[in-house]
Amino acid sequence: xKILVAVKRVVDYAVKVRVKPDLTGVExxxxxxxMNPFCEIAVEEALRLREAGAAAEVVAATIGPDQSADTLRTxxxxxxxxxxxxxxxxxxxxxxxxxxxxxxxxxxxxxEKPGLVILGKQAIDDDCNQTGQxxxxxxxxxxxxxxxxxxxxxxxxxxxxxxxGGIETICLDLPAVITTDLRLNQPRxxxxxxxxxxxxxxxxxxxxxxxxxxxxxxxEVVQVTEPPKRKxxxxxxxxxxxxxxxxxxxxxx
Ligand code: AMP
Numbered sequence: 001x002k003i004l005v006a007v008k009r010v011v012d013y014a015v016k017v018r019v020k021p022d023l024t025g026v027e028x029x030x031x032x033x034x035m036n037p038f039c040e041i042a043v044e045e046a047l048r049l050r051e052a053g054a055a056a057e058v059v060a061a062t063i064g065p066d067q068s069a070d071t072l073r074t075x076x077x078x079x080x081x082x083x084x085x086x087x088x089x090x091x092x093x094x095x096x097x098x099x100x101x102x103x104x105x106x107x108x109x110x111x112e113k114p115g116l117v118i119l120g121k122q123a124i125d126d127d128c129n130q131t132g133q134x135x136x137x138x139x140x141x142x143x144x145x146x147x148x149x150x151x152x153x154x155x156x157x158x159x160x161x162x163x164x165g166g167i168e169t170i171c172l173d174l175p176a177v178i179t180t181d182l183r184l185n186q187p188r189x190x191x192x193x194x195x196x197x198x199x200x201x202x203x204x205x206x207x208x209x210x211x212x213x214x215x216x217x218x219x220e221v222v223q224v225t226e227p228p229k230r231k232x233x234x235x236x237x238x239x240x241x242x243x244x245x246x247x248x249x250x251x252x253x
Contacts, residue, residue, distance in 0.1 A: 001115035001152075001174075002057045003046040005080065006105055007039040009064050009071040010125040023223045025092035026125075035071045038120025040078075041180040044187040045150060046118050047079045054152035055115070057081045061108050063101055065089045069203060076198035077190035083203040084108055086211065093221050095126075100208075100215040102134035107211035109139060114175065116157065121146050121179040132179035142172040146181040 011017055012032040020027050035043075046058040060075035062068045063086040072083040086104050088096060109117055117139075122129035136143035144150070144159030148167065151158040157172045162181045172178075190198070208215045236242050247253045 001055045002059060002112060003049060003055045004105075004109055004112055004114035004117045005039070005042045005046045005058060005060050005075065006101075006117065006119040006131070007043060007060050007062050007071050007075050008036040008120070008123045008125075009033050009062065009068045010036045010123055013037055013124055019224050019226050023225060025095075025221065025224050033067065033070070035074050036120050036123045036125075038122060038124070038180050038182075039071075039075075040187040041182070041184050042118040042120050043075050043078050043080060044185045045147075045178075045180060046116075047188075048185065049116075049150070049152055050079075059084060059112055059114070061086065061105065063088050063096065063104050063208075072203050073195075073198050074190065076201040076203075077195040078188060079194065080201075082201055084112070085203050085205045087205055087207050088215070094217055094219075095221060096215060097217050097219060098128045098130035099134055100213070100217060101131050102138055103213045104208055104211060104215065105131070105135050106138045107213050109135075109175075111211075116152070116174060117141075117177045119177070119179045121181055132177055136177035139175075139177065141175050141177050143177045143179075144170055144172050145179045147178050148181050148183045150178060150184070 012034040018027045049055045050058050058080045060080040061084040119132040146162045147159045148162050149160035155174050159170050161168045
């Protein structure tokens with residue numbers, strides 16, 4: 001069985017995101033970019049399933065500009081067998097929305113015919129948390145979102161999901177779509193020999209047009225601005241002071 005893993009290039013989680021002076025988006029020039037952390041967990045899970053003998057091949061896929069190839073190389077250095085790069089140059093005013101990404105991933109899945117597609121539960125740049133669900137809907141495949149444990153058993157996947165009240169265990173018929181939560185695993189670091197090996201692994205390049213996918217969107221980003229600055233807090237000397245402020249200033253008592 002083949003596992004398809006969707007990986008996204010995002011601003012590194014440790015970078016403080018800044019808005020561009022012209023308010024068209026966030027600054028990405030000279031900013032460290034990395035694989036979305038939830039996608040690293042997705043790659044790790046696919047590799048563990050392959051290493052356990054439950055899968056034969058791991059294919060990483062991304063949609064993005066030329067530089068997104070770095071993200072695919074990271075997935076290949078972690079251990080993915082090959083990769084698919086769907087080239088798309090972003091226009092800040094017309095960002096690629098989760099539905100367009102899901103349509104492209106659906107087309108890739110129909111070509112690759114994986115038994116399982118693993119995505120991150122969300123990308124930390126837009127925090128949408130929509131692509132996996134939309135992909136499952138478009139493919140009409142069962143979905144296990146927010147996975148904290150995955151077991152493959154012949155034609156089924158047993159998925160433990162993180163839900164508000166605790167852990168929900170579900171059983172999915174394959175092929176299926178799974179999205180990863182933080183506690184699923186601890187992703188490995190790519191070793192130097194594997195980084196070298198990754199350079200000779202195959203990255204197939206295609207465009208949304210090659211896949212016959214229309215990615216036009218109805219949404220236009222008009223302006224991106226910083227959130228309003230929070231006012232400084234005050235330290236009160238007693239509970240009576242606090243009650244007084246809540247009653248007479250905040251008017252909440
Ligand atoms: P989102 O719905 O945007 O929060 O993204 C959830 C997941 O969808 C990510 O963790 C990725 O696995 C996948 N994804 C989103 N955008 C892309 C992209 N441009 N390329 C590849 N995978 C993506």
